Amino acid sequence: MRITLTVNGTRHRLDVEPRRTLADALREDLGLTGTHLGCEHGVCGACTVLVDAEPARACLMFAVQADGSTVRTVEGLAAPDGTLDPLQEAFSTCHGLQCGACTPGMLMTATHLLEVEPAPDRERIRAEMAGHICRCTGYMGIVDAVESAARAVRAPS
Amino acid sequence: MTAVEPQPVGEHRPATGTAVRRKEDTRLLTGRGRYVSDLVLPRMRHVTFVRSPIAHARLSAIDTTAALATEGVHTVFTGEHPAMRAVSLRARSALPGYVETDQPPLARGKVRFAGEAVAAVVADDRYLAEDGAEGVDVDYEPLAPTVCAWAVPTDPVHDEAPDNLLLSRTFRAGDAADALAQADVVVERELTTNRHGGNPIECRAGVARFDGADRRLTFWSGTQVPHLVRTQLAELLELPEGDVRVIAPDVGGGFGVKSVLYPEDVALCLMAIATPDTALKWVEDRVEHLLAATHARDHRYVLRAGFAADGELLAVTADVWCNTGAYSVYPWTAGIEPLMAGGLLTGPYKLSHYEATVRGVATNTSPSGPYRGVARPSTVFAMEALMDSGARALRMDPIALRRRNLILPADIPYKMPSRLVDDSGAYEACLDRAVEVFDVERWRAEQARRREAGERPIGIGVGIYNELTGLGRAASAGPRMPFRTGHDACTVRVNPDGRVTVFSGVTSQGQGLETTMAQVVADALGVAYDDVTVRYGDTDESLWGFGAFSSRQAVIGGGAAQLAGTDVRDKVLALAGALREVDVSDLDLRGGQVYVRGQEKPVIALAEVARVAYLQSDRLPEGFEPGLEGTKFYDPVRGAFAAGVQIAALEFDPVTGGTTILSWVCVEDAGTIVHPVIVDGQIAGAIAQGIGGAMYEHLVYDDVGNLTTGTLLDYLMPTAGEIPELTIDHVSTPAANPTGARGVGEGGTLAPNAVVAGALADALGVEVDDLPVTPARIWALLHGGADR
Numbered sequence A: 001m002r003i004t005l006t007v008n009g010t011r012h013r014l015d016v017e018p019r020r021t022l023a024d025a026l027r028e029d030l031g032l033t034g035t036h037l038g039c040e041h042g043v044c045g046a047c048t049v050l051v052d053a054e055p056a057r058a059c060l061m062f063a064v065q066a067d068g069s070t071v072r073t074v075e076g077l078a079a080p081d082g083t084l085d086p087l088q089e090a091f092s093t094c095h096g097l098q099c100g101a102c103t104p105g106m107l108m109t110a111t112h113l114l115e116v117e118p119a120p121d122r123e124r125i126r127a128e129m130a131g132h133i134c135r136c137t138g139y140m141g142i143v144d145a146v147e148s149a150a151r152a153v154r155a156p157s
Numbered sequence B: 001m002t003a004v005e006p007q008p009v010g011e012h013r014p015a016t017g018t019a020v021r022r023k024e025d026t027r028l029l030t031g032r033g034r035y036v037s038d039l040v041l042p043r044m045r046h047v048t049f050v051r052s053p054i055a056h057a058r059l060s061a062i063d064t065t066a067a068l069a070t071e072g073v074h075t076v077f078t079g080e081h082p083a084m085r086a087v088s089l090r091a092r093s094a095l096p097g098y099v100e101t102d103q104p105p106l107a108r109g110k111v112r113f114a115g116e117a118v119a120a121v122v123a124d125d126r127y128l129a130e131d132g133a134e135g136v137d138v139d140y141e142p143l144a145p146t147v148c149a150w151a152v153p154t155d156p157v158h159d160e161a162p163d164n165l166l167l168s169r170t171f172r173a174g175d176a177a178d179a180l181a182q183a184d185v186v187v188e189r190e191l192t193t194n195r196h197g198g199n200p201i202e203c204r205a206g207v208a209r210f211d212g213a214d215r216r217l218t219f220w221s222g223t224q225v226p227h228l229v230r231t232q233l234a235e236l237l238e239l240p241e242g243d244v245r246v247i248a249p250d251v252g253g254g255f256g257v258k259s260v261l262y263p264e265d266v267a268l269c270l271m272a273i274a275t276p277d278t279a280l281k282w283v284e285d286r287v288e289h290l291l292a293a294t295h296a297r298d299h300r301y302v303l304r305a306g307f308a309a310d311g312e313l314l315a316v317t318a319d320v321w322c323n324t325g326a327y328s329v330y331p332w333t334a335g336i337e338p339l340m341a342g343g344l345l346t347g348p349y350k351l352s353h354y355e356a357t358v359r360g361v362a363t364n365t366s367p368s369g370p371y372r373g374v375a376r377p378s379t380v381f382a383m384e385a386l387m388d389s390g391a392r393a394l395r396m397d398p399i400a401l402r403r404r405n406l407i408l409p410a411d412i413p414y415k416m417p418s419r420l421v422d423d424s425g426a427y428e429a430c431l432d433r434a435v436e437v438f439d440v441e442r443w444r445a446e447q448a449r450r451r452e453a454g455e456r457p458i459g460i461g462v463g464i465y466n467e468l469t470g471l472g473r474a475a476s477a478g479p480r481m482p483f484r485t486g487h488d489a490c491t492v493r494v495n496p497d498g499r500v501t502v503f504s505g506v507t508s509q510g511q512g513l514e515t516t517m518a519q520v521v522a523d524a525l526g527v528a529y530d531d532v533t534v535r536y537g538d539t540d541e542s543l544w545g546f547g548a549f550s551s552r553q554a555v556i557g558g559g560a561a562q563l564a565g566t567d568v569r570d571k572v573l574a575l576a577g578a579l580r581e582v583d584v585s586d587l588d589l590r591g592g593q594v595y596v597r598g599q600e601k602p603v604i605a606l607a608e609v610a611r612v613a614y615l616q617s618d619r620l621p622e623g624f625e626p627g628l629e630g631t632k633f634y635d636p637v638r639g640a641f642a643a644g645v646q647i648a649a650l651e652f653d654p655v656t657g658g659t660t661i662l663s664w665v666c667v668e669d670a671g672t673i674v675h676p677v678i679v680d681g682q683i684a685g686a687i688a689q690g691i692g693g694a695m696y697e698h699l700v701y702d703d704v705g706n707l708t709t710g711t712l713l714d715y716l717m718p719t720a721g722e723i724p725e726l727t728i729d730h731v732s733t734p735a736a737n738p739t740g741a742r743g744v745g746e747g748g749t750l751a752p753n754a755v756v757a758g759a760l761a762d763a764l765g766v767e768v769d770d771l772p773v774t775p776a777r778i779w780a781l782l783h784g785g786a787d788r
C-alpha cells in the first residue's frame, strides 16, 4: 500500500505491506535506526516515537495506520548543526544512559512530557517514564535528566 | 558533571577522578549508535529460527517442503544439514567428575528444552523468513521432561548423565560436623531462589558473512567477548583464526547473557559459510530471548550454621543444587553457578569450619549461564538468612552479629574456607559508613513508633558482600576451562599529528569503557582527554581482551591501558630528549607538551615528536626506530575483592502484601575511581537488577517444561515506578594494580535478595524461604495458603 509520512519534517512516500510495523518502516525503509526495538510487543517502550505529537509504540502500530501523519523520532531532536537539545544534553550530563538501547524511547516520551507539562516534579516524571524499561541505569539518572532539562527549558541561560 | 573545558596549552588536568563527558553519548543520544540490529549489508538475507514447542522429545522427520515453497525463502537448514551435522559446542573443563556433553547448533536427534532451535529459515526479509518458519513441519516423539533440579529424572536429558548430574564438588575446611556439635546455637534454613535472567534491552543479534574467495568470515555480534568468540569460532569452524573477524559494535546491554557463544551464533556462521558472499542477519525478538537466551539463579540451598553464645560463627554446611538447564553453557560450563556458589557462599565472614556440596544438574529448561553477580545474589541471600536466623536465635542485633564475624583489615590477606584469598578487609568501613548514611537509629525509632501507633510495619534489611573482581590467572573465572582469563592487552598509538588512538581489548555494553580507557591513557601518557580516541570490540583492531565478565575490565583492561600509556610516554620522552639534547630524566609530558622540569615553556610539542617519528626519518636520532606506539598486557594474577554493604527500610502492607521501599543505601569500596558518575551508574543499575530479581522477575516453567512467563507482560522488570531513589556512597581503599580500581559491575546485584527478605522478617516476623518476595508470597506467609 502507498502511504505518505512526514518524518522529522521530511515527506516520504512509501509502498508497504499492510502488516509492516511503523518501527520497521522507520528503521528498514527510511534507515532511521535510532528507533529501537526491545520487545516488539508493546511493553518496553524502546520504540516510542511521536505520531502527531502523541507518544506511540512504533512496534504496535502498522505503518499504514500512520499514513498522512507527522512522525518525530530521536533523529529529529538535535539541531541540524548537531547541537543537542536540552533533554539530550541533560541525559549526557546526568548519566541518564548507559548502553543507549532504551534511550531513544525515553527521550521521546520525555520530550512529550515537557511539551505538555513544563514543570513536572520527580514523582510525576517517574510515573510518566514508568512505561519504559531501562535495564542499565536504575532510572535515577533518567529522572535527574528530565528534571534538569525541564529547568533548562524554563530558564534558558 | 560537565564536559571538560578546553584547556590552555601545556596544562594537564587529570582526567581520572572527574566526570568527563562520555565519548559514546553523542552518537547514542542522536540515534546514530551502531548496533548489530542496525547493520545493513548489500543483498543481505534474514534468518528466523524454528524453535521446539516441546521440552523433551525425540526428533523424527522435519519436512521443509512448504517452507521452501514460501515466497522469498531461499534455504532451510536443519541439524542434519551437511553444514551442521558434524559441529557441536562442547564446554570443556578438567574438573574431576565433570560430565562433558554436546550442544548442537541446531537440534540433532532430540530436543532438550522448549525453545531450542530445530531449523533455520533464510529469506529476503524477516517477515518472509517468519512466513517460511510456519511452513516447517517437525515430528516430535515426546519424552518425559525434568524441570526441577532436585527431582529424579525418568528420561535423562543427556545419555552421558543418567541422573542428570553434570558436576558435583565438595568444598571442605576444618571439621564442620564437629564444630556444629560444639555450637551453642544451630540454625537451619532451606531456601530456593528464582530463575530469572539479564534481559538486556537489545536482544541477541548477529550478522555473518563469508568471503568465498578469501575464505574469511566476518561475524558482527552483540557479544561481550569478541576475542573469545573468534577463538571458539575458528576451532568450531576449522578456519585459521586470522581469517575470522568478530566485531561487537555498540551493544545494547549484556549483563553476562552475551558472554556466551550460542548455538544460534554458530549456526548463523555455518550457514554463512554454506552460502558464501551472502550476508545473513539474525535479530532475536524478546519472546525468543525469554525462551532461549541463558537463564540463571534457579537454585536450592539446604543450610546449617553454628554460632557460639557470643555470636562467633563456628561452622556452615550447605547442600546446593543449581539448575543448569538443558546444556552445559558454552564455554563456561555447567560449573559456572555451582562453583561460584560453593566458593563464595561464606562471603565477608571469617569461618574455619565449612562443608558445602554443590551440584550442577541438567533439566529440560533453557540453559543457565552467567548473569551479573553469578550465583552470589543467591549465596548472599543464603548467608545473610543464616545471619538473620542466628541473630534471632541468639537475641542479638543482626548488624552486631555480622560485625562480630567480618573479615577485618588485620586479617588481610584472608584465606576463605574455599581457599580464595580476600584482599579487601573494607567490610567494616563500608558497614560503618552505611549505618551512618542510612541512619539506622532513626529507622529503628520509626519502626518502634509505628508498632506503637499500629501503623504499617517497616523492616530493616541488611546485605554485606564481597564482589570478586578483576580476576587474574591465579583466580581465573570459570572451572578449569581450556583458557585462563587473567589478562588483557592495550595498544596506545600516537598518530603522526600527535593525537592518540587506543586499541583496547575491552568491550562495552553500556559501561562506558570507551570513556574510562581514554581517561586512563590520557593521564598515563600526558595528553588531553579530548585528544584520545578509543577503538574496541573489533578483533582485527585490538590485540587481545577476554571481554566483559567478572567485573574485570576497569581493573585488567584499565591496567593494560595504564601500562601501555606509560610505555609510550617513555618513548616520547626518550625521542624528545634525543632531539633536544636534554637528559630524559629531566623531562615531563603534560597536556601534549614536553617540558624540562621546573621550566615554564615546553621544549617540544608531542605533535612535533610524532611528526619526526613518522614523517621525518632524516631527523630521527641514532638508535631510534620510526613510529610511536606501545602494546602491553596486564594480569593482576590474583583479583581485587570489592567490599559492599546495602541497608534498606521497607514498608509492608499486611492486607495486600504490597511493599514500598522507603530508603536504600549502598556503600561500596571501588578503590580508585576513574569516572565517578559511571561508577555510581554501574552500582545503581546493578541494585535495580537485584531488586528486580528479589521482588519481580521470575521465569516459571510448568511441570512439562513450558515457559509460562514468555512475554514482558508476565516477566516483570522494574521501571522508574518501582526502583526508588538510591543513596550510593563510597569508602576507598585503592587496590594493588596500575589504576588502583576495584570492579563495580556486579556488586550492586548481590544484596537486594538478602535485604528484601531480611526486611520482611524484621517487619513481620516471618522468614521467607523462597524468592521472589511478591505481594502474593507475603500474603501467603501471613495468612497461610498457596502463593500463586
Ligand code: FES
Pocket: A036, A037, A038, A039, A040, A041, A042, A043, A044, A045, A046, A047, A048, A057, A058, A059, A060
Ligand atoms: S519494542 Fe515497542 S514497546 Fe518494546
Ligand code: FES
Pocket: A096, A097, A098, A099, A100, A101, A102, A103, A133, A134, A135, A136, A137, B201, B252, B253, B510
Ligand atoms: S541505557 Fe541500557 S537499557 Fe537503558
